Each structure stands twice: as structure tokens, then as C-alpha cells.
Amino acid sequence: MTSVRVALRATGVVSPQAAGALAYRFFHRPVMRGRVRPAERSAHMFATTETLDVGGKRVVTYRWGDGAEPVLMLHGWQSRGSRFAAFVEELRARGLTPITFDAPGHGDSGGTCTNVLEYAEIARRLQDRYGDFRAVLAHSLGVLGAFQALRSGVRAERVVAVGAVCDMEYLLDRFSSELGLAARVKAELRARADARLLAPESDIWQRFSASYGPESVRVPILVVHDEDDHMALADQGHRLAAAYPDQARLFVTRGLGHSRVLGDPTVVAEVLRFLDAAPRREPAEECAA
Structure with a gap:
């Protein structure tokens, strides 16, 4: 995740929109598949x-x-x-x-x-x-x-x-904190998630919370x-x-x-x-x- 963090920070300086698009790609796709453990x-x-x-x-x-x-x-x-x-x-x-x-x-x-x-x-x-x-x-x-x-x-x-x-919003906050996303990049990430993650559903951060x-x-x-x-x-x-x-x-x-x-x-x-x-x-x- 260190390389992802560096890439997002560098991209965010030039274009928060591009950084938000890149962040969204990592936000909704697992970067690795869990393997069967020995136990x-x-x-x-x-x-x-x-x-x-x-x-x-x-x-x-x-x-x-x-x-x-x-x-x-x-x-x-x-x-x-x-x-x-x-x-x-x-x-x-x-x-x-x-x-x-x-x-x-x-x-x-x-x-x-x-x-x-x-x-x-x-x-x-x-x-x-x-x-x-x-x-x-x-x-x-x-x-x-x-x-x-x-x-x-x-x-x-x-x-x-x-x-x-x-x-649900905890996922966004946790992900943004781990990658050190600037406020503008986080806003771009949120906008993309709102538009695409559970489309055409709306109000996803409240309605899809367990509470x-x-x-x-x-x-x-x-x-x-x-x-x-x-x-x-x-x-x-x-x-x-x-x-x-x-x-x-x-x-x-x-x-x-x-x-x-x-x-x-x-x-x-x-x-x-x-x-x-x-x-x-x-x-x-x-x-x-």
C-alpha cells in the first residue's frame, strides 16, 4: 500500500480529479485474494x-x-x-x-x-x-x-x-486515512462512490450501514x-x-x-x-x- 499512497499523493498535487479516480479503483477492488491458510x-x-x-x-x-x-x-x-x-x-x-x-x-x-x-x-x-x-x-x-x-x-x-x-462511511474514512488522502481527493473519491459503487441506489452511506x-x-x-x-x-x-x-x-x-x-x-x-x-x-x- 506504500506505493499506492505515494502515487495518490503525487497525482493529487497535479489533479485531485485524477487522484480521486485512481483512489476509487483501489477503494472498490481488493488488491489481493486471500489464500487458504494451513489451519x-x-x-x-x-x-x-x-x-x-x-x-x-x-x-x-x-x-x-x-x-x-x-x-x-x-x-x-x-x-x-x-x-x-x-x-x-x-x-x-x-x-x-x-x-x-x-x-x-x-x-x-x-x-x-x-x-x-x-x-x-x-x-x-x-x-x-x-x-x-x-x-x-x-x-x-x-x-x-x-x-x-x-x-x-x-x-x-x-x-x-x-x-x-x-x-458504510467508516470504510471511506478508514481508506482515506490509511492512504493520507487530501480533502479534495477524498471528496472526489466520495463523489465517484456515490455515482458508481451501488448505482442506481442513493444515500448509500446511511442505507447500507448495518445500523x-x-x-x-x-x-x-x-x-x-x-x-x-x-x-x-x-x-x-x-x-x-x-x-x-x-x-x-x-x-x-x-x-x-x-x-x-x-x-x-x-x-x-x-x-x-x-x-x-x-x-x-x-x-x-x-x-x-
Whole structure:
């Protein structure tokens, strides 16, 4: 990112408009694809893989189990579905079917970029295939996608948000701060994002935040956030929990940061306790012969 920062600063001196265009290119496209980590290889290897076509992009999906009692897992920016490997066997032991995917531009999926609307569309397509979700588990940017999915018709009994990005505008502020963008360049970047990122949608910074329209998400929520998360600052987790005061509980950790929190044994155990507290579904009655 150092070379990107230098290029943007140099371009911004000559033309804020050109720098804004360049910044937008990096803002909505991941600069790297997450690879399967050694600790994830076993789970990744034994997943049943399938594909979806979403807006002309090939999306790879992963399933462990027969599809009954599905739990949907949504990864974050420059990440991939295998990051949930620590949950796979534990969920399977409870008779649940973990399901995840690599978003467009991530992992093994096609495309070069993605957005929260694509996350929501993938979630709806997976619901059409497997039915309502016992739970939705999301990390980082995936939390924005999860809440957009829930507001647009995806049904789940419980929601877990780990290392959440709560506010869409936080992404813009964080990106601009990391690259040291001048105010005029940031303004150009924002204008391009307004016009193109989720076009033809409007008012994207409010409407696509996880805290927007809390009346549309009426299920128990567990918010897990690490106080030492330097990617999604702890305030984002606190803001998300505060937006759902009657149904959200905040579980705070320390010393794990943004990535390690997802697979930490203490966090995994807390998430599983939360899911175990959900009432069990009654099996469908069979018709007499």
C-alpha cells in the first residue's frame, strides 16, 4: 500500500480529479485474494463446492453437510470462506450445515470487485437453495452484507457479527486515512462512490450501514469485537450493539486484533453458546400411510 499512497499523493498535487479516480479503483477492488491458510486446509478440502452466477460473475460456494439446518457464513474484505474453518466441525457436531462462499473478486471466485448488494444476492440465492438459515455468522465487511441481506428478505433465527464494520462511511474514512488522502481527493473519491459503487441506489452511506432500519432485523444478535482491532475499530462493534439495544449482546475481547478474533477458541466457544441457546426446530411430522 506504500506505493499506492505515494502515487495518490503525487497525482493529487497535479489533479485531485485524477487522484480521486485512481483512489476509487483501489477503494472498490481488493488488491489481493486471500489464500487458504494451513489451519484451514482440512475443512477446505472436504467441503462440497458448487457455483452461482451473480451478475455474470462466477461465485464459488462451500457446504459441509447435506444442507439441513443451514448456517450461512460471510467473510470480509480480501478474505475468503475458508476463514470460518474453526467453526465447521463444531457446527457439524450440532447437526447444522455450515455454508459459505468466496465473494466476487475474492478467493476462488471470479470478478475483480464486489459490494454489499452482491453479498445480499448470494445470501438470497443460497436461501432459495437450502431454506431459511438457523443463523448467519459474518466477519468484518461481511457484516454489512449480512444486514443488507436480512433487510432484503433473507431469514435467520440468530445473527453473529464478529469484528464488524457497522457504518458504510467508516470504510471511506478508514481508506482515506490509511492512504493520507487530501480533502479534495477524498471528496472526489466520495463523489465517484456515490455515482458508481451501488448505482442506481442513493444515500448509500446511511442505507447500507448495518445500523440502518433496525426494525427490519428482529432476531437475537451477538456482537463480538476486539478492543485492539485496528482495522474495524472497537467503536464499530459498540455502535452496532447500541443500534439493537433490545436484542444485541456485546462480547468484548482483547489482544486478538481483527483477523485472529474469528478463529480464537474463546470466541468460537462464545459463538457456539449463543447458537446453542436458540430453540431447536421441531422435526416435520410424517404423513400416515
